[in-house]
Amino acid sequence: MSTTKITPATVRADFNDPAAVAHYTRAAHFLGLWESERIMIQRLFTDSDAPLLEAGCGAGRVTLGLHQLGYRNITAFDFAAELVEQARSLLAERAPGANIRVLHADATRLSQTAGARAPARNAPDAGGHAGALFMFNGLMQIPGRENRRAALREIRAHCRAGAPLLFTTHDRENCTPAERILWRMEAERWAAGRQDPRLVEFGDRYFEDETGRTFMHLPTRAEILADLAATGWTHKHDALRSDIARESRPVRDFSDECRFWSAEAAATTASWV
Ligand SMILES: C[S@@+](CC[C@H](N)C(=O)[O-])C[C@H]1O[C@@H](n2cnc3c(N)ncnc32)[C@H](O)[C@@H]1O
Numbered sequence: 001m002s003t004t005k006i007t008p009a010t011v012r013a014d015f016n017d018p019a020a021v022a023h024y025t026r027a028a029h030f031l032g033l034w035e036s037e038r039i040m041i042q043r044l045f046t047d048s049d050a051p052l053l054e055a056g057c058g059a060g061r062v063t064l065g066l067h068q069l070g071y072r073n074i075t076a077f078d079f080a081a082e083l084v085e086q087a088r089s090l091l092a093e094r095a096p097g098a099n100i101r102v103l104h105a106d107a108t109r110l111s112q113t114a115g116a117r118a119p120a121r122n123a124p125d126a127g128g129h130a131g132a133l134f135m136f137n138g139l140m141q142i143p144g145r146e147n148r149r150a151a152l153r154e155i156r157a158h159c160r161a162g163a164p165l166l167f168t169t170h171d172r173e174n175c176t177p178a179e180r181i182l183w184r185m186e187a188e189r190w191a192a193g194r195q196d197p198r199l200v201e202f203g204d205r206y207f208e209d210e211t212g213r214t215f216m217h218l219p220t221r222a223e224i225l226a227d228l229a230a231t232g233w234t235h236k237h238d239a240l241r242s243d244i245a246r247e248s249r250p251v252r253d254f255s256d257e258c259r260f261w262s263a264e265a266a267a268t269t270a271s272w273v
Pocket of ligand 1: 008011012015024027028055056058059060061062077078079080083105106107108135136137138139141142151
């Protein structure tokens with residue numbers, strides 16, 4: 001097994017891999033929004049004309065879902081070029097002429113991407129997008145806590161004060177007794193320096209299945225609360241997906257239980273910029 005640490009470049013290559021591209025493209029074409037996503041999106045983003053920023057859009061599953069819910073001003077981006085291409089082709093086919101921009105951009109360096117700002121015609125509400133999303137655990141696929149914080153800071157910098165942010169994570173604490181035992185064993189491995197050398201932090205997982213290789217950080221609740229506070233976001237609400245909606249069998253086959261988080265862009269202060 002390789003001992004090279006996982007970097008954002010590893011994750012990008014994994015998402016550009018044909019198995020992953022096929023997996024996310026299929027979901028974008030045939031699965032669509034989860035019921036829990038639909039409920040949370042409509043609860044948080046109440047103005048369908050306001051500019052929305054979608055991070056980690058992949059092949060456009062949520063982007064198309066937003067369009068179908070009536071959102072009319074969407075900027076979506078992903079750092080995996082193959083997925084961006086799939087998203088653009090899906091939207092050209094299913095949402096022709098829609099006011100949707102799909103950019104090739106890295107969430108941790110959004111300021112370096114032309115076009116990531118809210119479109120100019122929204123200039124009167126200066127300060128950017130009226131809401132942001134990072135769905136299906138994409139934020140937790142950024143290796144390294146400082147990198148995840150950089151992404152949260154960059155997204156905040158592209159939103160106006162008061163803008164809602166919606167994202168999901170897995171949950172290291174809300175797990176089965178068997179998983180709890182596995183985490184205890186993992187903690188012992190880290191304490192003894194015997195963990196998978198590719199991992200960056202405790203809570204990371206890196207695994208391979210028929211959909212390709214997946215890096216995922218599983219956070220604690222305290223960790224997310226601290227990361228939001230440190231990056232210009234005020235935590236508003238969090239809930240397990242199963243408490244929001246009962247998902248269909250295809251959605252449950254596609255994705256495990258997760259936690260939905262909502263936060264609000266705090267007024268600009270020196271503490272997080
Ligand atoms: C689990 S996939 C979800 C894709 C899509 N939102 C969906 O629900 O089908 C996570 C996405 O986040 C993207 N991603 C991860 N890190 C990123 C980063 N630093 N900047 C932009 N996109 C990133 C990946 O390329 C991938 O497309």
